[in-house]
Amino acid sequence: MTTRRTQAERRDGTIRALLDATAQCLAERGYAATTTTAVCAAAGVSQGALFRHFPTRQALLVATAGHVARLNVDAFRELVDEDVDTVDGLVRAFGHLRAVVLSPANQTWRELLVAARSDAALREELLPARLDLQEQMYAVALELWGERLPADDLAAVLSIVVNMLDGLAFSALDPDPAAPPGRTVERALALLAQMIVDHYPQEHA
Amino acid sequence: MTTRRTQAERRDGTIRALLDATAQCLAERGYAATTTTAVCAAAGVSQGALFRHFPTRQALLVATAGHVARLNVDAFRELVDEDVDTVDGLVRAFGHLRAVVLSPANQTWRELLVAARSDAALREELLPARLDLQEQMYAVALELWGERLPADDLAAVLSIVVNMLDGLAFSALDPDPAAPPGRTVERALALLAQMIVDHYPQEHA
DNA sequence: ATAAAAAGTGAGCACTCGCTATCTATGAAC
DNA sequence: GTTCATAGATAGCGAGTGCTCACTTTTTAT
Numbered sequence: 001m002t003t004r005r006t007q008a009e010r011r012d013g014t015i016r017a018l019l020d021a022t023a024q025c026l027a028e029r030g031y032a033a034t035t036t037t038a039v040c041a042a043a044g045v046s047q048g049a050l051f052r053h054f055p056t057r058q059a060l061l062v063a064t065a066g067h068v069a070r071l072n073v074d075a076f077r078e079l080v081d082e083d084v085d086t087v088d089g090l091v092r093a094f095g096h097l098r099a100v101v102l103s104p105a106n107q108t109w110r111e112l113l114v115a116a117r118s119d120a121a122l123r124e125e126l127l128p129a130r131l132d133l134q135e136q137m138y139a140v141a142l143e144l145w146g147e148r149l150p151a152d153d154l155a156a157v158l159s160i161v162v163n164m165l166d167g168l169a170f171s172a173l174d175p176d177p178a179a180p181p182g183r184t185v186e187r188a189l190a191l192l193a194q195m196i197v198d199h200y201p202q203e204h205a
Numbered sequence: 206m207t208t209r210r211t212q213a214e215r216r217d218g219t220i221r222a223l224l225d226a227t228a229q230c231l232a233e234r235g236y237a238a239t240t241t242t243a244v245c246a247a248a249g250v251s252q253g254a255l256f257r258h259f260p261t262r263q264a265l266l267v268a269t270a271g272h273v274a275r276l277n278v279d280a281f282r283e284l285v286d287e288d289v290d291t292v293d294g295l296v297r298a299f300g301h302l303r304a305v306v307l308s309p310a311n312q313t314w315r316e317l318l319v320a321a322r323s324d325a326a327l328r329e330e331l332l333p334a335r336l337d338l339q340e341q342m343y344a345v346a347l348e349l350w351g352e353r354l355p356a357d358d359l360a361a362v363l364s365i366v367v368n369m370l371d372g373l374a375f376s377a378l379d380p381d382p383a384a385p386p387g388r389t390v391e392r393a394l395a396l397l398a399q400m401i402v403d404h405y406p407q408e409h410a
Numbered sequence: 411a412t413a414a415a416a417a418g419t420g421a422g423c424a425c426t427c428g429c430t431a432t433c434t435a436t437g438a439a440c
Numbered sequence: 441g442t443t444c445a446t447a448g449a450t451a452g453c454g455a456g457t458g459c460t461c462a463c464t465t466t467t468t469a470t
Contacts, residue, residue: 004466004467005466005467006467006468007415007416007417007466007467007468010416010417010418010466010467011416011417014417014418028323029323030319030320030322030323030324031237032236032237033323035456035457035458036457036458036459037456037457037458045418045419046418046419046420047419047420047458047459047460048417048418048419048420048460048461049417049418049419051458051459051460052416052417052418053417056458056459057457057458057459110375113375113376114235114319114375115235117235117375118233118234118235118238119235127378130378152392153392153396155389155392155393156389156392156393156395156396156397157393157396159369159373159389159390159392159393160365160369160393160396160397162372163368163369163370163371163372163373163376163393164364164365164368164369164372165368165372166368166371166372166375166376167367167368167369167370167371167372167373167375168364168368168372170315170318170319170322170371170372170375171318171368171371173332173335184360184361184364185364187357187358187360187361187364188360188361188362188364188365188368190361191358191361191362191365191404192361192365194404195400195401195403195404196400198400198403198404199396199399199400199403210437211437211438215436215437215447215448216446216447219447219448240426240427240428241427241428241429242426242427242428250448250449251448251449251450252428252429252449252450253430253432253447253448253449253450254447254448254449256428256429256430257446257447257448258447261428261429262427262428262429411470412469412470413468413469413470414467414468414469414470415466415467415468415469416465416466416467416468417464417465417466417467418463418464418465418466419462419463419464419465420461420462420463421460421461421462421463422459422460422461422462423458423459423460423461424457424458424459424460425456425457425458425459426455426456426457426458427454427455427456427457428453428454428455428456429452429453429454429455430451430452430453430454431450431451431452431453432449432450432451432452433448433449433450433451434447434448434449434450435446435447435448435449436445436446436447436448437444437445437446437447438443438444438445438446439442439443439444439445440441440442440443440444
């Protein structure tokens with residue numbers, strides 16, 4: 001059968017299984033339908049096991065938030081090596097960014113943010129992870145555009161692009177995250193790229 | 206006491222009270238906490254009264270969606286008479302737009318959209334209202350920018366601005382909708398206005 | 411080998427939800 | 441005024457929730 005595992009390994013294994021299952025449930029079924037029963041079923045674990053490691057459902061959700069936030073930061077890092085001097089390069093970068101924003105991990109993250117909007121306790125416990133994520137994303141943006149835009153404009157551009165993609169994720173008519181961009185969205189991203197490149201400060205060598 | 210009312214008036218009165226109460230509950234407490242009990246309490250009406258007019262909770266929510274969609278369109282219409290030729294005018298227009306997007310009615314609308322993401326039945330019933338709203342917003346945008354931008358760019362700009370503001374509404378750290386914009390957001394909107402005006406096709410008289 | 415500790419199980423509790431069945435109040439028709 | 445259909449109020453049901461607890465299984469220490 002299965003190999004013999006140390007207690008710590010067993011423990012970490014089920015915890016990870018629970019976190020992954022929670023993230024999956026959040027992305028697929030939404031916050032309200034992410035019941036402890038559903039999570040345990042998805043993780044292949046009993047209810048008792050869940051409540052041994054997480055004192056409450058909310059604790060499980062907060063831990064999951066930290067988990068997926070880390071995944072999201074990692075995904076963002078992969079974007080850095082894209083050429084952003086040309087319009088085409090910027091459009092490609094936006095495409096990747098869009099894929100990241102629509103990924104299941106980010107979908108999970110958004111579900112938690114929405115839930116936090118009407119749950120003060122959850123909101124408070126989620127705050128550190130949110131600030132952390134924001135900071136890390138700015139760092140990535142600095143690597144991407146740092147030499148092209150003044151620091152002030154950098155934060156502004158980041159805000160525009162990320163918030164727009166987030167907004168799209170919410171209001172997309174098609175619930176499938178892997179759906180193609182759609183004509184209007186494609187045009188919007190292209191236009192944004194064009195305008196940003198046009199706005200680059202002129203460098204006279 | 207209250208004046209004597211006809212049956213139809215009584216009926217319409219409680220229906221309107223229920224719709225308003227539902228919208229308020231959605232905006233303040235979120236989708237899951239918008240229970241029939243809570244709605245009835247807020248409307249000052251009994252459960253029996255609710256289920257006389259709406260066969261199911263979902264029917265009540267769908268009806269509320271139509272209700273607030275109408276309110277939102279009306280709010281958007283008020284924007285039209287703003288000067289969008291100058292950067293300052295555009296920034297003011299964005300400010301108004303932001304106020305509309307963060308209004309309780311729009312918050313209600315967003316809450317329903319999010320819920321629809323993980324509820325196929327609700328999603329389907331909400332679709333007509335969504336398409337309607339989208340269409341009406343494009344019409345308003347046509348009045349605002351119709352003479353300034355080609356039709357293709359118009360839809361793109363609309364998508365950028367609205368989706369960005371929607372994204373902001375979700376990810377704002379402060380749950381208070383009436384909170385001031387915040388430094389980065391203000392810069393982002395200003396930058397966007399600047400870039401759009403720069404992008405206007407040159408008119409040589 | 412055996413005792414102790416840690417991890418995992420699943421039936422069950424207290425509670426809330428959407429919804430229904432039953433009853434009362436009220437305006438309309440005559 | 442009496443009758444009757446409709447609007448609204450009250451009480452309750454069954455399903456499903458987060459969480460607990462007495463218990464079994466697996467790992468570690470002696």
